[in-house]
Amino acid sequence: MSAPATTAEKEYTGGCHCARFRYAFTHAPFAQGETAVEACNCSICDAKGAIWALVPEDKFRLTKGALGELTLYEFHKRVYKHYFCPTCGVALVLGVPSKREVHVNVRATDGVDVGKLKVTVFDGKNLL
Structure with missing residues (x-):
């Protein structure tokens, strides 16, 4: 039996509503439900409705723009770093420095139909 084919990564772009900040990232395709988002x-x-x-x-x-220009809100014992546009308020990224990853708000990503996403729930409500 052969190994399953790997899904090539795709470049995505996005940004806040007022266009003060723009971003790009590569990720396995998720726009049609291929890869789960949270x-x-x-x-x-x-409250934000972020995915x-x-x-x-x-x-x-x-x-476009710099991380230091985004507004930072630290949550859950200041472990989670929520960054949002200080002009229009759109949540863009959530940083978890100890994990060396960012969480990108798919709702702020260009051309993504949220209704086609495979969404899983992360139980942040019950984090210790």
């Missing part, structure tokens, strides 16, 4: 049920993510794609730090970059 909806966290913690109080902050639930997250987990991306290694080295596969994500801001293409």
